[in-house]
Amino acid sequence: MTAAGGAALLTGAGPAAIAVLRLTGPGVQDFAARHLQWAQPPSQPLPAAGRVRRATLVDADGAPLDDVLVAVHAPLPNADVRVHLHGNPVLVQQCRALAAACGLADRTAARASADGAVSAPGLWPARDALAAAVAAVLPQVLTLRGVLWVLDQERRLRAVLDECVRGLAAGGAAAAPAVRARLAAIATRADAVARFTRPLRVALVGPPNAGKSTLLNTLADQPVALVSPHPGTTRDWLEVEAELDGYPVTWIDTAGLRATDDALEAAGVERSHRAIATAAVTVAVLDGTDAVTTVQFIRTYPDLAPAVVAINKGDLETAAVARDDLPGGWRPVAIRISALARHGLAELGHRVLTAGRTSDPDESEPAAIGADVATALRSAAGDEDHNAISEKILRLIAPSAER
Secondary structure, eight states, X not given: OOTTOEEEEOSXXXXXXXXXXXXXXXXXHHHHHHHEEXXXXXXXXXXXXXXXXXXXXXXXXXXXXXXXXXXXXXXXXXXXXXXXXXXXXXXXXXXXXXXXXXXXOBOOSOEEOTTSOEEOOOXXXXXXXXHHHHHHHGGGOXXXXXXXXXXXXXXXXXXXXXXXXXXXXXXXXXXXXXXXXXXXXXXXXXXXXXXXXXXXEEEEEOSTTSSHHHHHHHHHTSOOSOOOSSTTOOOSOEEEEEEETTEEEEEEEOOOOOOOSXXXXXXXXXXXXXXXXXXXXXXXXXXXXXXHHHHHHHHHOTTOOOSEEEEEXXXXXXXXXXXXXXXXXXXXXXXXXXXXXXXXHHHHHHHHHHHTTOSOSOOSSOOOOSHHHHHHHHHHHTOOOHHHHHHHHHHHHSOGGGO
16 A cells, blocks of 8 residues: 555455455544544544444444444554445445545555556455465365465465575576476466365266265255155256365266156256266266166166266165176276265265365475466576576565565
């Protein structure tokens, strides 16, 4: 934020429970005097730095707009405060307009720094460009395991980049080739974070009444799909967001695949084929007690290449389908499960993740978190001058005041 100060919305623009507006500069005193009625009036125009006080936000006529919390981060004359208000977009826009009328120009839009990197105001100011990139990625991460992974990658990457800078300072041009190769390798792993930001799509397919919907309900740990002993209950595919061993997945329950003269069921089968085409992993679910239906299914869909074959209903004593009854390509990936009794589901999950390649193929080096970091590392890796390489690295990890 420049010395002139201004107003910046630190939270998302859409509807939310809470919105946070950052106000900085001398104009904050005018805003506080005109638009904040304190629950406990402070002795000064603003509470002391480090304090959080409740106030009523009022319009230009003194009419109340909202009950807000005001956190003071720096005192006047160059004040820095955060106004925490309810996240109704209309209310937020009113507050921004009131701030603008007090000379606090709206600075929410992203701005470009002198080195070309683009940044935007954040709820917590980032210490450097790498921290800002990580902060931008974290809201996209869908699981706790992913959050912990990203934070660990930031720590490891920061250590490696610091090591590269020190190596270039000590070794000069002679150290540049090894550093360039290392940076290039890290940049190639920029997509590793996608394992935690884009769910792995897994389609459950098989003949009618094989237990796909029961399996979906068990995997999702909630009754999301209708279950019936009558074949053909599922007529359209159903998608459920969940996680598997800390990785986000989308389970897709499809209509039973079989040849049919019923127009409605045939439409469901056709939709199942489209769902399979969108999936990264296909799990064939077979009724382990029904050899006839299993054989018909295999004959009807000889080109199906599932990553996992789950022979279901293994809790029953009427097993009729053996691994040797399956096509040659299916046997190595076949396992026995019971969706109802939850048997074999850990093995099923492990095989799904393996087929989806969620495991990190190379953890010897950290990953570049965010497209901007990857671009910066590729640029440094492509430079032959060791001083220029150091400068580009420092643009990522050195605080702006030191660059």
